[in-house]
Amino acid sequence: MLEANFMYGPVRSRRLGRSLGVSPIPAKTCTFSCIYCQLGSTTQLTSRREAFYPVQQIVTDFEACLQMASSFDTVTIAGQGEPTLYLEIGDLIAALQERTAAPVAVITNGTLLGDSDVRRDLQRADMVLPTLAAFDEASFHHIHRPVPELNFADVIQGLEQFSQVYTGALWMEVMLMGGINDDDVSLQRIARLLQGMQYDKLFINTVVRPPAEPDVEEISPGRMKAAVQVLGAR
Ligand code: SF4
Incomplete structure (x- = not known):
């Protein structure tokens, strides 16, 4: 396994096979500080996009990894926070695509x-994987503890808009937590939100790694079965 400034992995990903990771943002820089985050609490809570590093610096790291890395299925831009905060993410996606035949997610x-x-920047990616967990404004604040300028309705509208124009593979993920958003009413509300989005696959996930808040729990196998039915996982 490689460790370099902007690269990690390849790691085995449940959704993406052997995934070579690219992190274009400083550690724990995010628009959210989710109660289920496996990275702990957000230290840089922001919605301001920045060119944190030059694209070329990240690409140089990527090229070094290509020399050393064992095979991988996907290049995944993620990192310790929200990668769309990286102002140059569109150019970064294009630069990575020029250097590998693997899809860039x-x-x-x-x-x-x-x-x-x-939306324009992410249009260049081969795959985009957004996560949904909240079903209204109150659950949005409880689960995600967002930067103050964000509101639930705008976020859902942005997801809908993107899903309608994006030409790559859109794989939605729903993150469920025991006693928080796994009851029937919550699942039905999430299902209604998904109806407004056009996506290719739906993954249902739960808390499997230690969360930021220790009382956040995984859902039971029974609730997972119910979620698969109500949400229509693909
Ligand atoms: S789970 Fe993702 S979106 Fe939520 S705080 Fe962690 S990095 Fe940010």
């Missing part, structure tokens, strides 16, 4: 998709 919390610049 972006894992995102979807909060900045209301911004047309972000």
Whole structure:
């Protein structure tokens, strides 16, 4: 396994096979501080996009990894926070695609998709994987503890807009937590939100690694079965 400034892995990903990771943002820089985050609490809570590092610096690291890395299935831009905060993510995606035949995926919390610049940038990715967990404004604040300027309705609208224009593979993920969003009513509300989005696959996930808040729990196998039915996982 390689460790370099902007690269990690390849790691075995449940969704993406052997995934070579690219992190274009400083540690724990995010628009959210989710109660289920496996990285702990967010230290840089922000919605301001920045060119944290030059694209070329990240690409140099990537090229070094290509020399050393064992085989991988996907290049995944994610990192310790929200990667669309990286202002140059569109150019980074293009630069990575020029250097590998593997698909370039972006894992995102979807909060900045209301911004047309972000939608344009992510249009260049081969795959985009947004996560959904909240079903209304109150659950949005409880689960995600967002930067103050974000609101639930705008985030959902951004996801809908992006899903309607994106031409790559859109794989939605729903993150469920025991006693928080896994009851029937919550699942039905999440299902209604998903109906407004056009996506290729739906993954249902739960808390499997230690979360930021220790009382956040995984859901039971019974609730997972119910979720698969109600949400229509693909
Ligand atoms: S969006 Fe992702 S990185 Fe950001 S706090 Fe939530 S789980 Fe952690």
